[in-house]
Amino acid sequence: MSAQASAPLPATTAGAQRRQRTQWLDARLSPWRSRHRIACACQVLAGWMWIPQAAAIAWALDALLFAGAGLGAVRAPMLLLGGTLLARTVLVWAAQRVQADVVESVLARMRVDIATAIAARGPVWLRGRRSGALVALSTSHVDATANYFGGYLVARAETLLVPVAILVAVFCVDWVVGLLLLLTAPLAPMFMMLIGMGAETAGRRQLVALARAGAHFTDRLRGLDLIRVYGRGDAELAQVGEATETIRVRSMRVLRIAFLSSAVLEFFASVSVALVAVYFGFTYLGMLDLRGETLPLSTGLFCLLLAPEFYAPLRRLAANYHDRANALAAVAEIEAAFDGLPDLAVKQLLPPRAGEGWDGGKPRGPTHARGARISPPPQPSLAGGGGSQSDSPGAAALVCIEGATLRHPGARAPALQHVSLQIPAGNRLALVGPSGSGKSTLLDAIAGWLPAESGVVSVAPGTRIALASQRPWLFDGSLADNIRIGAPDASDADVAEAARVAQVTRFATALPDGMDTVIGERGFGLSGGEARRVALARALLLRPQLLLLDEPTAFLDAGTEGDLLAALDDWLQDCTVVVATHSDAVVAWAGAQWRVPPPVEQSA
Ligand SMILES: Nc1ncnc2c1ncn2[C@@H]1O[C@H](COP(=O)(O)OP(=O)(O)OP(=O)(O)O)[C@@H](O)[C@H]1O
Structure with a gap:
């Protein structure tokens, strides 16, 4: 998905990128920031509870075993112990509960936002992406950030506040142990940095x-029938095997770093606790006297009980540091997929050309494609092409194309160069020209999906646009559901009428359940011509003011084509129609044609 995964970057750039990605991740938490703070506070309070708990245990043991006091003397420390145990249990439960809710909400929102970001980039952008890789963005990539929010951020708060409190408590009773803890504490952050270096690359x-x-x-599943027909089953299975083996090897590398790093940290934490124990051992044996005064047993017990808890948050943070690296790797991949970090605030992401669906559209706001300049509609004229156009004198141009150069993303040469064309409201225009000359490209540009590289492609403000494309997608659902996709509230009568005009009724009556027959991915198969008619009915149901049709009558016999055009005549009374076609009947129906200039390669 990304070629950048292994590309080395200068340290400063890599650092700046990491900072930016971390900020981006943190911003996902904003709507739930206060709840996240509650979870952190509960976790920190639970950590602080170790101090009275250790004091209670040390106090009780000292009184019972060494001062020889009766059971009555340990009532107070036991009450304190019970209270802290109960408080800690409740606090940890509350922290985990709240944080789990926060993480679920953040991930759910991220999935919705990623889907919105994909939709906002429009069909032309989507055509250049692999669907399986886009699905991975919302699944594995989003999941990879879960432990950053649920683990790392909480552990970070804990690490900032719990060890300091323990250190202060220990310093109050024994400065030597305090010093030991203070000197060994930086080991954890040091190892975290070492882990961070390899973990992010491995995660990515x-x-x-x-x-x-x-x-x-996903790609191969779609073409499963072809794979079988061409006897490529074994070869494909081998490729799937190779891909899964690559995942296994890379996952093992990630796990190796995780296990190795936690093992090293556990080792150093154990050594540090052992140092404290050795110090007490030698002091009690009288072989060491750093304090210059007797060391009460309760002090030793208190410090020994707290020493592991001093390192626990540091160890947890180090383990979660690995999750942070994984989350940053996921963000880097999201960044690569969207060619930059998308601002996933839903409202901001909605495109200037909102509403264009798969084959239909809704009213849209701004009129100009991204990157195109705004200019007043010129007088009706034609340039860059040939043919005739019936302009109503004085009618304002609904569609205005001026010196536009159109290039598909990543294409070496533009599909169309310096074309100019004005289409007055209410007119019909047939785009004609050889295959590959750029008719569909022009429709994409008018629909707002393909921004003009230079020049202007504009549509009058507020125009309701619908497009029936050459390769319509049929969703898994009934025929009626597929027609209703752009107008979910349309009545059955309206759907039936759109289906009648688009000549869908003609074949729907022969289907097992008529308009309720399930079509699409797992449903009844439709022919190419039938699928296009479903797409046309979808577009008609929107009652568009500008209808863009891409070869609507391809694959149709002359009789059906004639019936379709006659029915459209009644339906599209005041509608402006731009139709890409190779059919003379459609050209005659439109009444005006515009010949697309030859492809750039030929004219060069
Ligand atoms: N996504 C894309 N990326 C790069 N080039 C593309 C893309 N889609 C189309 N093209 C190229 O743009 C040119 C115009 O294609 P377009 O589909 O607009 O032609 P057309 O006139 O509609 O053809 P037809 O009559 O066969 O439908 C062709 O050379 C085509 O190969």
């Missing part, structure tokens, strides 16, 4: 492998 490689395998698998 694992996510790339997951996304690639997902994309490959």
